[in-house]
Amino acid sequence: xxILGMIYAGSALxxxxxxxxxxxxxxxxKGRGWDEHNGILFIPLVLLILFxxxxxxxxxxxxxxxxxxxxxxxGSIFVFIIMSVMRRITEKVIExxxxxxxxxxxxxxxxxxxxxxxxxxxxxxxPLNAIMGYTALAEREGTTEEDLRxxxxxxxxxxxxxxxxxxxxxxxxxxxxGKIEIEEEPCAIELLVREGCDMFAYQMKEKSxxxxxxxxxxxxxxxxxxxxxxxxxxxxxxxxxxxxPEGGTVSVTLEQTGSGPDGGVYELRVKDxxxxxxxxxxxxxxxxFERERTSxxxxxxxxxxxxAISKSIIDRxxxxxxxxxxxxxxxxxxxxxxxxECADASCMQSKQAASEEAIRxxxxxxAGVKILLVDDxxxxxxxxxxxxxxxxFSVDVAENGQEAVDLVSEKPVGHYAAILMDIQMPVMDGxxxxxxxRSLTDPGRANVPVIAVxxxxxxxxIKKAIDAGMDAHxxxxxxPEAMMGTISRFL
Numbered sequence: 035x036x037i038l039g040m041i042y043a044g045s046a047l048x049x050x051x052x053x054x055x056x057x058x059x060x061x062x063x064k065g066r067g068w069d070e071h072n073g074i075l076f077i078p079l080v081l082l083i084l085f086x087x088x089x090x091x092x093x094x095x096x097x098x099x100x101x102x103x104x105x106x107x108x109g110s111i112f113v114f115i116i117m118s119v120m121r122r123i124t125e126k127v128i129e130x131x132x133x134x135x136x137x138x139x140x141x142x143x144x145x146x147x148x149x150x151x152x153x154x155x156x157x158x159x160x161p162l163n164a165i166m167g168y169t170a171l172a173e174r175e176g177t178t179e180e181d182l183r184x185x186x187x188x189x190x191x192x193x194x195x196x197x198x199x200x201x202x203x204x205x206x207x208x209x210x211x212g213k214i215e216i217e218e219e220p221c222a223i224e225l226l227v228r229e230g231c232d233m234f235a236y237q238m239k240e241k242s243x244x245x246x247x248x249x250x251x252x253x254x255x256x257x258x259x260x261x262x263x264x265x266x267x268x269x270x271x272x273x274x275x276x277x278x279p280e281g282g283t284v285s286v287t288l289e290q291t292g293s294g295p296d297g298g299v300y301e302l303r304v305k306d307x308x309x310x311x312x313x314x315x316x317x318x319x320x321x322x323f324e325r326e327r328t329s330x331x332x333x334x335x336x337x338x339x340x341x342a343i344s345k346s347i348i349d350r351x352x353x354x355x356x357x358x359x360x361x362x363x364x365x366x367x368x369x370x371x372x373x374x375e376c377a378d379a380s381c382m383q384s385k386q387a388a389s390e391e392a393i394r395x396x397x398x399x400x401a402g403v404k405i406l407l408v409d410d411x412x413x414x415x416x417x418x419x420x421x422x423x424x425x426x427f428s429v430d431v432a433e434n435g436q437e438a439v440d441l442v443s444e445k446p447v448g449h450y451a452a453i454l455m456d457i458q459m460p461v462m463d464g465x466x467x468x469x470x471x472r473s474l475t476d477p478g479r480a481n482v483p484v485i486a487v488x489x490x491x492x493x494x495x496i497k498k499a500i501d502a503g504m505d506a507h508x509x510x511x512x513x514p515e516a517m518m519g520t521i522s523r524f525l
Contacts, residue, residue: 035157052083061507137357151257158199161192168192197511204492205265215493216350218257220376223300224249225287226260230267234275241481243275244283251290256298256373262347269340270304270367271431277365307364316359320345344369388417401426403525406450407485408438408467410459414510418454418487421514434459435467447478452524457488457495464488465502472503483524487512 048211089108139396169183171177211514231247267286274284292299311319320341348355353371405427409415419429430450434437437455439462453471457464464486474480483506486499491509499507 056249059461068455116417123319128505136497158196161196161199164192165189179296182303192273193511202343205343216262216347217219218259218374218495219262221256221258222265223256223258224288225375227267227302230264231271231286233268234271237275238284242277242280243278245285245287246283250292251287251288251300252298255376256300257376258373259347259351262351266344266369267302267304267349269344270302270369273340273367274306274308274365278306283307291370293375294503298369298370299372302369302371303366305364305366310361310363311357311359312361315358319357320355320405326516348520403451403522404428404429404430404439406430406432406438406453408432408435408458408459408464410434411456414456417474418512418517421517422511425514425518435464435470437461437463438467439470440484442472442479447476449481452483452485454487454508457486457499459491464496464504468503485520485524 052507053393083121162487164495168189172182172185172189227249228247231245271284271286278284284304287301289301289303289306290298291301345355348369348371351371351373353369354368355369357365357367359365403426405422407415407418407422407429408431408434409418415431415433421427421433430441435455438455442450442453447460455464459467462470468484471482472480484504485509486496486504486509487510488495488499490499496507506523508516508520
């Protein structure tokens with residue numbers, strides 16, 4: 035009687051299992067990528083039906099030995115199939131978790147970029163508003179010369195800020211794509227740091243900030259990427275300036291903390307007593323697009339890229355950068371890097387002295403010298419032409435590369451002392467125009483110095499210009515110092 039009751043109970047339970055499994059199968063198949071596994075899901079249902087049939091046969095015919103053997107064999111198959119199903123379910127769960135994690139990461143990146151775009155919209159419009167506003171004021175009747183000079187100074191400052199924002203965005207894009215490269219050259223690191231700080235001396239004074247720069251370096255000549263390291267110095271000092279209130283203090287120290295057969299170990303510290311940062315934000319300060327949004331700093335401009343760029347540069351140099359900070363107590367950024375030493379005397383000359391000497395040299399030789407200016411934009415031609423003519427040069431202009439080639443071919447040998455060549459132009463670009471000039475049969479025409487003056491400003495752009503046959507590169511927007519200093523090399 036007990037056995038018969040167990041058989042009936044087992045049969046009822048098996049019917050319930052079949053019903054539940056059918057529901058489970060529909061749930062699994064519905065939109066969960068199981069189309070290729072329909073066979074696996076069907077087999078347990080067949081086995082469950084067989085089990086039910088076995089129970090019924092035992093109850094009706096009383097042959098438990100054969101039926102039990104069949105049930106045990108079917109049970110083994112059932113367990114095997116269930117294990118396969120469980121493994122597949124586990125894989126699907128892991129896959130879903132990975133997709134959720136990837137989605138969460140993508141959403142976080144999108145949020146960060148949305149905040150970045152919002153910041154950039156504000157930070158780009160701010161200097162643009164100043165440029166357009168002061169331009170409108172300068173055009174009003176009755177504007178005095180003193181007012182005009184003041185407006186022009188503020189327009190220039192706003193333009194430099196706008197250029198810095200654009201440079202940050204472009205530099206971060208290059209870093210993300212892996213295109214940033216370190217190119218070492220001889221340099222006096224002490225002068226490099228001091229010159230980077232000198233650019234902020236006037237601003238610090240205007241804000242009544244006590245600004246000190248100290249250096250303690252034994253091996254002054256090093257091999258370093260001057261442009262990259264200068265970028266780090268300027269980013270750190272700029273941040274200290276922006277986040278330090280009037281009457282505060284900012285100090286920059288450079289110290290050689292060690293030396294060895296491979297070079298010296300240098301430590302750069304930029305410290306301020308400004309608003310500081312929370313511990314939570316300090317952990318994200320070197321991430322892209324990060325800015326701490328508090329009521330204190332909401333009016334401070336910046337794209338949230340400077341520290342990310344600085345860390346990427348120092349990482350590429352094999353160094354390290356860290357920050358010590360607390361809210362209301364200021365911040366101190368510490369950069370440590372090992373640099374090879376060099377004994378090249380030329381690295382001891384400052385950039386300012388070199389540029390001033392170049393300008394004096396060019397200005398002294400400019401009288402009667404003919405320059406060919408090639409640019410498709412009229413406003414660019416007008417600005418560059420006025421710069422050159424104000425220093426005594428005589429200037430011919432061409433609107434594209436083909437016109438430049440024609441002029442060089444038509445004019446007497448030696449007519450042009452140098453060609454200032456834009457790159458992106460209609461009809462014929464600067465690269466092709468330079469190659470055409472270099473292929474002229476007369477050496478006097480073919481070897482005229484060609485200087486790229488272009489908005490293509492990255493290192494790979496400079497290399498491409500040199501590979502095309504150009505002799506030098508000047509980036510737009512062009513400063514008179516950069517243009518005159520480069521021209522002077524060929525006079």
